[in-house]
Amino acid sequence: MTTPSRQGALLGCIADDFTGATDLANMLVRGGMRTVQTIGVPASGEPVHADALVVALKSRTIPAADAVAQSLAALHWLRAQGCRQFFFKYCSTFDSTDAGNIGPVTDALLDALSADGGARAFTIACPAFPENGRTIFRGHLFVGDTLLNESGMENHPLTPMRDANLVRVLQRQTSSKVGLVRYDAVAQGVARVRESFDALRNEGVRMAIADAVSDADLHVLGEACADLALITGGSGVALGLPGNFRRAGQLDEHADAASLPRVEGLSAVLAGSASTATRAQVAAWRDTRPAFRIDPLAAARGEPVVEQALAFAQPHLDAGEPMLIYATATPDEVKAVQSELGVSEAGHLVESTLASIARGLFERGVRKFVVAGGETSGAVVQALDVRTLRIGAQIDPGVPATATTGDEPLALALKSGNFGSEDFFEKALRHLDGAAT
Template sequence: MHTRTRRPVLGCIADDFTGATDLASTLVRGGMRTIQTIGVPASAVAEDVDALVVALKSRTIDAQDAVAQSLAALDWLRAQGCRQFFFKYCSTFDSTDAGNIGPVAEALLDALAENGSEGDFAIACPAFPENGRTVYRGHLFVGDALLNESGMENHPLTPMRDPNLVRVLQRQSQSKVGLIGSATVAAGAAAVREAIARLRADGVRLAIADALTDADLRTLGEACADLPLVTGGSGVAIGLPENFRRAGLIEPNEQAADLPSVSGPALVLAGSASKATNAQVAEWQAARPAFRVDPRSLARGEAVVEAALAFIDSNAGQPVLIYATAAPEEVGEVQRELGVAAAGKLVEDALAAIAREAKARGVRKFVVAGGETSGAVVQALDVNMLQIGPPIDPGVPVTVALGETPLVLALKSGNFGARDFFAKALRYAEGERS
């Protein structure tokens, strides 16, 4: 029997599945061997690992349920021996005035406060400059546009209409929310630590942190080395591996991204309605076979799943795209007709059923677009644990599901990836690295 010889030092909780793989990819790039679990496991992880990422599907559920799931994940991660914890959410701060970022962050702080006052403060930094997400004076930019002018204002579940993250987080939180500005971050880690001390003395428990570059994120990571909890997008995690190396807790691992090979057919599934995924679907359709899943047809009880599977069969092992992606205007019409939750569930259930049956027919590689879609598909495939490999595009790694039936999975947040992401992901699924 294999006995684990290296206990994890970093325990992460992600509020959706694609966000979890995004974070795990960042850690792997930093040389940390990383395992991602789907939900809270029932037992300990046996593999040698530096970081654990628990993927939840808690971004848009009731805040109380999100808190309960996150605390359960924290308990499990603490039992694995983790020393520091990371709460990962989207780089576009996807949430509503009811939560769930604020309530979950505060609950995690409360649970960690038993370690002393150092556990009663956390930064909140969704910045991911490599993907165009930056924070300046507490305002979130997506490329050159403020968050509320980026297309996120039309998000069907979490419309983001206020770019001032201090205001957004304050509306979700019972605690006082502050700001660590760009001038402080530019002054270095010591200046950030001094700012944290001042904010804590002023009663602040959560503070939005500005970041315009990867260097800013590394500064923030270094400044947070002694904080039990860090919150943010995956970007701020780029500074954490070096902290553990400096402390002698991990060693550089050049093989952190190595994955076992998996053979078998491939399938692309897309449920996201984001601008990026719409462009990726259009790119695929220009040269490759695709089948659209229509929510209205699903609502009428038509045999859409069966038709999609027949389409897969008719292409004789050639990768195809099965998609429900549509323009925001059409998505809005469908939601008004069917209801937001009902329309989303119809699509998720259909794509999950297609994935489940495709696996039964021998498909072993899945490229999935959309956080909610990825969650539904991963659950349908009965995946419990992922080993994280190299990035396909920033924030999106190739992964291999560990278990009796190995699967290659590329789980993409709706807003991530270049126009040719689907084709590129299939090359990575075959073991290529370009």
């Protein structure tokens, strides 16, 4: 079947990091929406033909004012593409600080989209992703059976999450009133949730954390949000959005929504995340496969770390054997590096080093990349001059295969640090090797 005749895309999305963008795009493809992801805001005003467009920014940890400016630029481009509803995507662990950036960006987007100047503007904030163990109950975010602030996220080097109560967390980031859509309302269905929206608006609430403990809850919330100009959250709440467009007669099923071209060439894995999941994935790979660790302190001393990594990679590339190059470290090791270099400089050094290595691998024939870590993924795709991605089938929850557009595509799997099974790297490479139209 073909998409009903219309001008422009249906859903316009703004993601605050690159892996989060592919996570969201993956969810939309699973719902039958043909989805294109751009890396940053496209300079061209040429139309991009898709049901959903996802603009991937690198705005999660930059100053709030810069994040707002970039997000508004993305919104402007998406509106020019004809999008009818908008989605602001952030991490399922609500990664942010008391200074932002979730609250300030949400405020700015609501203002821009509200015909009344924002006086009655309203949206939800729901980072729940039950398939990956992120659930919200009474406004508190759980990672598995553990509260967010006891999950290891309290040790995050850039956005330590030390409060599981998302109403409090978001309220510290905004002067707008923050409320809660409680689970007992969600459990009663779409009509009851919409009644909650109305009641919260009447109380002056502008943003409401929404409880969700199952995919069924996310479908309820998604349908309840059909008339909202803006929705914010993790990728999970997007589960219910394709159905809204289908019920409105604007979207048909697409059997080819997840199809990607076959990509020939060599493969490599790059990891910059220090998350628990990525550390386990690195350990699993090292047990049986070649791996080279980047030392940020050596790079800071001016040692030729990039050249050493590429020299390590060359014989494996000659043999057609994938290898891992990583900067992943334990929390204590990360703190030691940060104490010597500074938090920002340490992160930038790891990203720029892995980006340079990615470029060197590309020049040596690598065309299939698995990348672990949101900030690392952003640095790598920028180094490879990636502009747009077609989104394919899911590899693991929250992580799809992707391919760049153009005559000579690259195959990419961009993984958020905390996503994926222990054997994710092997699984992703098998998936990229087998991707075909």
